[in-house]
Amino acid sequence: MSDKKEGLKQEAREMLLDGETADKIKEKTHLRQKDIKRVQEEITKHF
Numbered sequence: 001m002s003d004k005k006e007g008l009k010q011e012a013r014e015m016l017l018d019g020e021t022a023d024k025i026k027e028k029t030h031l032r033q034k035d036i037k038r039v040q041e042e043i044t045k046h047f
Contacts, residue, residue, distance in 0.1 A: 012035070
């Protein structure tokens with residue numbers, strides 16, 4: 001996976017932890033909904 005996409009996923013991860021909505025994350029990072037859900041699942045596994 002490209003470094004750019006990893007950076008965007010990291011940004012999405014931080015935004016999710018800050019309580020941002022998936023729509024705002026998608027708008028800012030241009031990640032697919034599927035990618036955002038995967039990041040969200042990774043976070044919930046830790047809790």
